[in-house]
Amino acid sequence: MTLSVSAFGLYVCLLGLSSLHMIKVVLKRKIAPRVLLGHPWIFANEVERVEGELSGGEVVVVYTHDQKFVGQGYANPRSQIVVRLLTRDAGAVIDESFFLEKLRSCWEYRKRIGYTENCRLVFGEADGLPQLIIDKFNDYFVLQTLALGIDRWKPALVNALQELFAPKGIYERNDVPVRELEGLPQQKGFLSEPFDTRIIIEENGLRFYVDLAQGQKTGYFLDQQDNRRAIRSIVKDADVLGAFTYTGTFEIHAAHYGARSVLGLDISAQAVAQANENARLNGLQDRCRFEEANAFDVLKQWAKEKKQFDVVMLDPPAFTKSRATLQKAITGYKEINLRGMKLVKPGGFLVTSSCTNLVPPELFLEIIAMAAKDARRSIRQVCFQTQSPDHPIIPAMENTHYLKFLIIQVQ
DSSP states (O other): OOOOHHHHHHHHHHHHHHHHTSEEEEEOSSOOHHHHTTOOEEEGGGEEEEESOOOSSOEEEEEOTTSOEEEEEEEOTTSSEEEEEEESOTTOOOSHHHHHHHHHHHHHHHHHHTOOSEEEEEEGGGGTOTTEEEEEETTEEEEEEOSHHHHTTHHHHHHHHHHHHOOSEEEEEEOOGGGGGGTOOOEEEESSSOOOOEEEEEETTEEEEEETTTSSTTSSOGGGHHHHHTTTTTTTTOEEEEESOTTTHHHHHHHHTTOSEEEEEESOHHHHHHHHHHHHHTTOTTTEEEEEOOHHHHHHHHHHTTOOEEEEEEOOOOSOSSGGGHHHHHHHHHHHHHHHHHTEEEEEEEEEEEOOTTSOHHHHHHHHHHHHHHHTOOEEEEEEEOSOTTSOOOTTOGGGOOOEEEEEEEO
């Protein structure tokens, strides 16, 4: 569209009037350097004043104490994080087109790095869309809007997905407690025409059932897809034990890569049932089976009985989401890895993960070293990786670097 000079002037004038009526958030003189260095979170104790009526969910413009522009973002006065920045561009217009182009950019990045069939399309702050998660499973999408500001734009996000992908289905998995901190209800359901939420995806030449409505998080842990390939060489002809298996993806990969036998343990009967289904789906049920058990108790008992395996794999859930219980999490990680090491034959391998973002990589390696010392075993690192790059890491945002994946040889 070509605007005449007068029309363009009117357009600029209207934009100016719009910006004048935007709610203005002015920061205190002393704020954390991270805000000006690019971090999108602004905490309530960093705000000097709000000019305008802020009820929650609106897009606001943020300035420093001396009136220098910082960015635009959505705000929520009920949240500890009062503003989450969307852009540092003063001229950006936050509307449906803004979110369409953001999702288009996310998709172009995933295509460029080779993650298209199953991937995390949007990884929140790492993609410039704070508290938004969108996972792509073939032609189906699962969406989480975890802050009030992004929840308001849910219809625009659905429209953008429809325009970019013409998907077979979109499902909302907002049944997570963190939404309550934003004054939002927990809920889940269809954002498109209803469809069968139990689907089959392919990963590394294998097939897996994924339950988009009932599975953990968005139904499947896409962040470990590269790490599941990393076990290929060490499991060949091995007797393998997996603990905290969920739906059995690591264990089924082990069987596929030539393990002699694979046993997986999980405390959830539903997860065990689906894991055994996944084994049958891939024709690996003769070498790969799953049992319902408390992994903490079983590993401790089997260590006393001196049972041993060629490879032990541990993929526990996050042990803490609060700094207040960080020490308890450290103790938990040390204990479970100590028990795992005791079950590894000399010269065998321990495969272990942590998805607790409050445990940084250096601390995780220290925990493993402490566990090895207490187990009186010597170890050497085979590989140390993070999540797959469709979950990009932003160096200044520690919460984006959450997954640690480690393979060690245990002597």
